[in-house]
Amino acid sequence: MKLIGSTTSPYVRRTRLLLADTPYEFVNLDIYGEGRDELRRNNPALKIPMLVDGDQEVYDSRVIARYLAQKLGLPSMSWDQENQLTLIDAANDSCVILLLSKRSGLDIEQDAMFYNIQRERIMTTLRTLAAMVDDGQFSQWHYPSICLFSLIDWLDFRSLVDFQGIESLRQFRDHWLDQPMVTETDPRQ
Numbered sequence: 231m232k233l234i235g236s237t238t239s240p241y242v243r244r245t246r247l248l249l250a251d252t253p254y255e256f257v258n259l260d261i262y263g264e265g266r267d268e269l270r271r272n273n274p275a276l277k278i279p280m281l282v283d284g285d286q287e288v289y290d291s292r293v294i295a296r297y298l299a300q301k302l303g304l305p306s307m308s309w310d311q312e313n314q315l316t317l318i319d320a321a322n323d324s325c326v327i328l329l330l331s332k333r334s335g336l337d338i339e340q341d342a343m344f345y346n347i348q349r350e351r352i353m354t355t356l357r358t359l360a361a362m363v364d365d366g367q368f369s370q371w372h373y374p375s376i377c378l379f380s381l382i383d384w385l386d387f388r389s390l391v392d393f394q395g396i397e398s399l400r401q402f403r404d405h406w407l408d409q410p411m412v413t414e415t416d417p418r419q
């Protein structure tokens with residue numbers, strides 16, 4: 231299997247953590263720079279991660295996780311876990327939008343509907359996820375925990391949110407730092 235991604239993407243990191251015990255080839259692309267042509271050749275959606283397993287291409291981390299669960303016999307997710315993943319992805323997508331806006335020289339603090347709804351979504355999803363952490367819903371190292379860990383560590387790395395009031399998310403991140411492949415996939419390296 232070949233995983234195409236980058237070392238900084240939280241969506242790629244979740245897949246790398248899921249594959250911690252599985253041999254595969256990792257292709258690290260700079261998707262906004264010299265790796266963009268290779269990305270264009272591999273995925274018309276122009277997003278990472280994508281997985282290539284023999285003749286089968288799989289786009290999108292969520293679909294890759296389903297593919298791997300089937301292939302490797304990993305546990306499937308409950309509907310509540312699917313909802314957790316939807317909240318994590320919603321926060322993650324809005325934060326990617328903020329990061330790309332910042333890199334484009336746009337003022338993400340401006341009082342404009344587009345940015346107001348991103349900030350509101352980030353706040354509501356992260357508060358809900360922090361409450362779920364407090365409730366013990368992420369007390370095992372399963373795929374939803376892997377995804378939440380990758381998001382929170384990336385938000386911290388990019389300094390994208392203020393953790394005041396949602397400190398349990400950082401505590402959750404700190405709790406899982408010793409898991410396999412966490413150090414090797416640290417985006418700060």
Ligand SMILES: N[C@@H](CCC(=O)N[C@@H](CS)C(=O)NCC(=O)O)C(=O)O
Pocket residue numbers: 238239240241261276277278279289290291292326
């Ligand atoms: N739903 C996708 C989201 C993937 C995603 O947004 N990846 C970012 C990198 S963190 C990306 O490729 N962004 C490129 C772009 O938005 O142009 C997944 O779960 O794989």
